[in-house]
Amino acid sequence: QSALTQPASVSGSPGQSIAISCTGTSSDVGGYNYVSWYQQYPGKAPKLMIYDVSKRPSGISDRFSGSKSGNTASLTISGLQAEDEADYYCSSYTSSSSPVVFGGGTKLTVL
Amino acid sequence: QLQLQESGPGLVKPSETLSLTCIVSGGSISSGSYYWGWIRQPPGQGLEWIGNISDSGSTYYNPSLKSRVTISVDTSKKQFSLQLSSVTAADTAVYYCARQLSGTYHSDFWGQGTLVTVSS
Numbered sequence: 331q332s333a334l335t336q337p338a339s340v341s342g343s344p345g346q347s348i349a350i351s352c353t354g355t356s357s358d359v360g361g362y363n364y365v366s367w368y369q370q371y372p373g374k375a376p377k378l379m380i381y382d383v384s385k386r387p388s389g390i391s392d393r394f395s396g397s398k399s400g401n402t403a404s405l406t407i408s409g410l411q412a413e414d415e416a417d418y419y420c421s422s423y424t425s426s427s428s429p430v431v432f433g434g435g436t437k438l439t440v441l
Numbered sequence: 442q443l444q445l446q447e448s449g450p451g452l453v454k455p456s457e458t459l460s461l462t463c464i465v466s467g468g469s470i471s472s473g474s475y476y477w478g479w480i481r482q483p484p485g486q487g488l489e490w491i492g493n494i495s496d497s498g499s500t501y502y503n504p505s506l507k508s509r510v511t512i513s514v515d516t517s518k519k520q521f522s523l524q525l526s527s528v529t530a531a532d533t534a535v536y537y538c539a540r541q542l543s544g545t546y547h548s549d550f551w552g553q554g555t556l557v558t559v560s561s
Contacts, residue, residue: 364545368488375537375552375554376551377551381547421488428501432488
């Protein structure tokens, strides 16, 4: 069982916007602005898309954005494209046990 | 461009020790700003953070694996290593090495990953 809770799957049509939620506790998501999001294609290594809740690494499209409210963080992808179809994982710094926890992952399907 | 590359046996027998090395190229491993970590992913499953190490040797481990994990660093060779003892089939996974920002530990550079299968 993952420490952070994500929906198993989400879907959307090209051009639409979708949001993926990531729910934790006050010891992780709610207590620190250190939530990150990763995109992973089958057979490939994860790629950092968002860090520190809402910051984008260089080279990441501004169609990807992050936010947080209370114990829940969200990744929003606007203007969905076929290439966005992948698995997405959230992660957070945590003050309990290990310093990093992951969500279980969300499979994004572009219809 | 920073690159990380995992290496090690792809097959390990149950009860033995899994040993992997990550070689860092295209950048320095000796920076107070970063930790060097290991993350694994069992087939068809999600990511699990294993632990990390600074260039000075400070470590953090996942409590669920702490009794079996050792991470070490050799800055002269620009590499860091993972040892996981007493492995079982549950330790079968793709193992990734990654650079992690000190303090927040998000992983900004990843190796390609290496599949380690535990089987007799």
